[in-house]
Amino acid sequence: MSKVIILTGAGVSAESGISTFRDSDGLWEKYRVEDICTVGCLVSNRAQTLDFYDQRRIELKDKKPNHAHTIIAKLKKKYPKEIAVITQNVDNLFEKAGLKADEVVHLHGFLTNLECERCQEVYDVGYQKTAQSFGGKCPICGSDKVRPYIVMFGEAAPNYQLLYRAFDDCEMLVVIGTSGYVINTDMFLNPTIKISILNNLEPSPAINDRLYTKVLYKKASEAIDEIAADVETFLK
Numbered sequence: 001m002s003k004v005i006i007l008t009g010a011g012v013s014a015e016s017g018i019s020t021f022r023d024s025d026g027l028w029e030k031y032r033v034e035d036i037c038t039v040g041c042l043v044s045n046r047a048q049t050l051d052f053y054d055q056r057r058i059e060l061k062d063k064k065p066n067h068a069h070t071i072i073a074k075l076k077k078k079y080p081k082e083i084a085v086i087t088q089n090v091d092n093l094f095e096k097a098g099l100k101a102d103e104v105v106h107l108h109g110f111l112t113n114l115e116c117e118r119c120q121e122v123y124d125v126g127y128q129k130t131a132q133s134f135g136g137k138c139p140i141c142g143s144d145k146v147r148p149y150i151v152m153f154g155e156a157a158p159n160y161q162l163l164y165r166a167f168d169d170c171e172m173l174v175v176i177g178t179s180g181y182v183i184n185t186d187m188f189l190n191p192t193i194k195i196s197i198l199n200n201l202e203p204s205p206a207i208n209d210r211l212y213t214k215v216l217y218k219k220a221s222e223a224i225d226e227i228a229a230d231v232e233t234f235l236k
């Protein structure tokens with residue numbers, strides 16, 4: 001339950017050197033989403049799918065949070081109850097910026113974790129490849145059926161419950177770096193939301209920007225100070 005929700009997507013990590021899905025140099029130009037991010041691909045295309053997430057996990061090691069992660073983390077530390085930080089991202093840049101696991105909700109999983117398909121244990125593997133961490137086996141039950149802790153398209157996303165619950169008390173919504181294709185952010189703009197801020201690089205066909213109180217089409221690192229000031233003004 002929070003007065004302010006900061007909902008982020010791939011765009012907030014773009015300036016840290018992590019490709020978004022839909023921008024021009026995005027991952028989807030190099031991979032077909034149905035091959036590596038869709039329900040069933042761990043069965044029909046297991047080796048390439050594991051390899052794709054192994055590469056993303058290894059790349060993450062050297063990525064650093066940018067100014068937007070840092071300011072959002074500071075805001076959350078200052079207003080722990082009033083602000084919910086919720087992200088579609090699977091990177092750990094908010095954690096690298098100082099947030100603890102219980103201070104940020106990851107809706108679509110977390111790259112540095114694996115999940116056992118037999119006993120459902122979720123465990124941290126850092127930046128290791130799936131086959132190398134614990135010898136490629138679940139540390140609890142020993143099964144070799146382990147998978148990236150990533151929600152594929154078409155799979156259930158249990159943390160959406162936390163997202164919907166957070167909106168019960170929400171009066172201010174900040175949307176940063178998401179095209180709105182996976183989560184339609186417009187649908188949250190009910191009358192209880194008094195202020196809504198949208199920050200992307202450019203308009204997205206999946207978002208009706210006329211619905212938002214303030215729209216900032218610029219880099220997140222350039223928009224975040226103004227956004228933070230608005231959040232602080234609202235919470236004062």
Ligand code: NAD
Nearest residue numbers: 009010011020021022088089090091177178179201219220
């Ligand atoms: P998207 O790729 O569909 O859209 C990215 C959005 O970010 C665009 O609207 C673009 O205008 C904006 N953007 C790009 N650079 C920006 C910047 N510097 N500052 C502000 N905005 C910027 O991303 P999405 O809506 O999050 O959906 C993609 C899905 O893919 C999500 O489910 C997410 O889990 C996953 N994904 C995650 C990561 C990651 O963890 N970093 C990276 C790629 C994809």
Ligand code: ZN
Nearest residue numbers: 116119138141
């Ligand atoms: Zn197990």
